[in-house]
Amino acid sequence: MSLDETLAVTTAQEDEEYLFAFKQNMISCVPLVLKATIELGILKILFESSAQLSPTQIASRLSIKNPDAGGTIDRILRLLASFSFLSCTLTQDKAGRPERMYGLGPLSKYYVSEEGASMDAVIQGEGDPFKLANDATLFDYTGTDPRYNNHFNNAMKCMSTIFMGKIMDTYHGFENAKTVVDWQFHSFTDEFVIQLLKKCWNALPASGKVVIIDPVSPEYPGSDLVTRATFTSDMVMLALPPGGKDRTLREVEVVARAAGFSSPKVGCQVLNMWALELYKTA
Incomplete structure (x- = not known):
């Protein structure tokens, strides 16, 4: 095959x-991801742009310190594109690798906010939302909370x-x-x-x-x-x-x-x- x-x-x-x-x-992921893009100001950036933007271009306009921000933004936006909140065009970067370009879609225009906010896990470069929320990584946390550990393992x-x-x-x-x-x-x-x-x-x-x-x-x-x-x-x-x-x-x-x-x-x-x-x- x-x-x-x-x-x-x-x-x-x-x-x-x-x-x-x-x-x-898993549908709760979608409104939470949409909320994050609004609070980061990503939708506003796309609204103000005359052309589709790459995740790296979006990250540069947000003044994000996290070096992995482009990849994180790409993963967030491709989910929203899959649910038709954003438009997406598949191109290639200078190295010939696939690169996605994003713009507003028919639904996202209703969510454009005039005021941006901040999302610590992305902007500060911490990179681990679960640890920020629980003061421990996922696998460390399961070792300290028997109830969570039981639910997690049963789900898996x-x-x-x-x-x-x-x-x-x-x-x-x-x-x-x-x-x-x-x-x-x-x-x-x-x-x-x-x-x-x-x-x-x-x-x-x-x-x-x-x-x-x-x-x-x-x-x-x-x-x-x-x-x-x-x-x-x-x-x-x-x-x-x-x-x-x-x-x-x-x-x-x-x-x-x-x-x-x-x-x-x-x-x-x-x-x-x-x-x-x-x-x-x-």
Whole structure:
């Protein structure tokens, strides 16, 4: 299965029902993200601009100290574009990488505010909204609050049961595996993931492989259920684990190659989850 063949969203009725339910569970992300863009003054900047702007251009007009602000703004705005609050055009930057340009959409004109405010987690460069709110990172906090820890783990268990059940019906990449080591991928920074994959590369036999099962963010923010579910999931990754994100296929390929692996091979796509295989290169 080629990467291009997987880009078309083809979901069965049951899958669409699940994705709709997932979106409804996460729908609170949308008004909160919209509120953040209003308070930051991003909508006002887009309103005053005669052309669409890149996330980096928006960050420069906000005088933000956080060096990762462009990437954070991009993730926020692509969610709003997926829900038709903003317009988006997919272009390329000077290095030939995909770059999204944003402008106001039909809905956003009703939310333009004459007065901007501030959002500490973005402007001050703290970069970890959960820690700002709770004085601890997500995983440290779960170790101190038994009730939260129980809810968190039950939620992960329920979602994993649904996803893995459907994936195992389609994907046969674990057959004949003698050893399986489970680790998280989208909860960490690129630098951490590269180091993790390097350790995997060193530990794997010649016939071994890494299987990544995660949401994969599309390059263009479409309005289909899969895209909306993926971008709302990415907002959770932005808010909770420091450095977490749902990567695009290109971003997965970058960290895979940096660790010595070949380009990802697509095993299957189920709901908004993908099974990607990484093999050792000579």
